[in-house]
Amino acid sequence: MMTNTQIRAFARNQLRGNWGAVIGAGFLILFSMFAYFVVLYAVVVLGSFSPLFGHSTVWSLRMDPAVPLAIQALLGIVIAALLFLGLWLYAGLSLGMQQMYFAVARGRRVRVTDVFHGFRNLPHMTHFFGTLLVIWFIQIVLEIPQIMIGHHYGTGTFDYRVTQTITSFIVYVIGLYFSMAALASADHPSMRTWTALRTSLHMMRNKKMKLLGLYLSFFGWVLLMVFTLGLAGIFVQPYLSQAVTIFYLSAYSDDYPSGVEEAEYREVEEADYREVKEPADQATQDTGVHPTDEKTASRSFDDVRREYTQESVGTDTDTEGENL
Structure with missing residues (x-):
């Protein structure tokens, strides 16, 4: 390396x-x-x-x-x-x-x-697009608690700021694990979405x-x-x-x-x-x-x-x- x-x-x-x-x-x-x-x-x-x-x-x-x-x-x-x-x-x-x-x-x-x-290459682009969608979906799911607290208590409250800090940290760490997924998908035309995600997890461990x-x-x-x-x-x-x-x-x-x-x-x-x-x-x-x-x-x-x-x-x- x-x-x-x-x-x-x-x-x-x-x-x-x-x-x-x-x-x-x-x-x-x-x-x-x-x-x-x-x-x-x-x-x-x-x-x-x-x-x-x-x-x-x-x-x-x-x-x-x-x-x-x-x-x-x-x-x-x-x-x-x-x-x-x-x-x-x-x-x-x-x-x-x-x-x-x-x-x-x-x-x-x-x-x-x-x-x-x-x-x-339509099949390659489909695999790559699927990889991006899964990564975006994971990020959105991780931010749901922050969105819910902001909706109920307001974005200016202490609870929201604490949740925002914790959520940002978790999203960034998870993002590091999946940071190579899009590159793996782009580099290998026949690699499917879930294989690209597993490859990133394996590489970034x-x-x-x-x-x-x-x-x-x-x-x-x-x-x-x-x-x-x-x-x-x-x-x-x-x-x-x-x-x-x-x-x-x-x-x-x-x-x-x-x-x-x-x-x-x-x-x-x-x-x-x-x-x-x-x-x-x-x-x-x-x-x-x-x-x-x-x-x-x-x-x-x-x-x-x-x-x-x-x-x-x-x-x-x-x-x-x-x-x-």
Whole structure:
């Protein structure tokens, strides 16, 4: 298992030449979700159906007792379908983004439009979406006591604040246990939801504090985001996501070393992340890694990690020799 210092250094190394793609993909996700919320707002709040029912908004129609029950039910179905569509859109974009981080960690070049690749494999996206739904459901269930106390006693009471603190702690600890489930699902197209959850529980049984330490090591970067009013997040968010991805890959390699799990679940679509053909000197300058043969795209994470480790050790040795 790599140390957190090695994980951060390796993340920075792999992002060379891919910063523009991952940042651009992040903006594509923001733009796509913004467009979705604009449509949702137009339908639900402004009432895109108003020409059919006068000048009332969709929400007021659902609350008006004079409107037939069938129409209210239909409008409720439309709103529910739109909300589900939003979750589906978010899941597909998140899957595509996570696959990009996996590709970067394995030494491949990515493109901005790769963020939409999450929608191409419907069974894979279904498994990933199911994993997200289960995690969200667990979080909601854990927050029920806090919601009930806030409803009965008010959100400004001492009881509510104590319950909120305890609930937040429990949710965060449970979140650490399931933190690798979405990544496992994104990394293995045929892995089902419950298998992804069990995989995360297995991986994190002895690595919770290590992952927490990785998050805490970004505290300075978070402060930088605060001081820059969030602008630094353009670079900090991809850096953190890439580090967490490498943490998962390193932990997975230790717990499942090229055994049945790899053979059963690994289905890499090499055509998705073909190496960008560049002159040798330019490729070396952009990625920091000397170009190899045409099989670069098929290298595993362990191969890339060993190559990086050997280069780092060689560089350190040369530096020590020069100092002597």
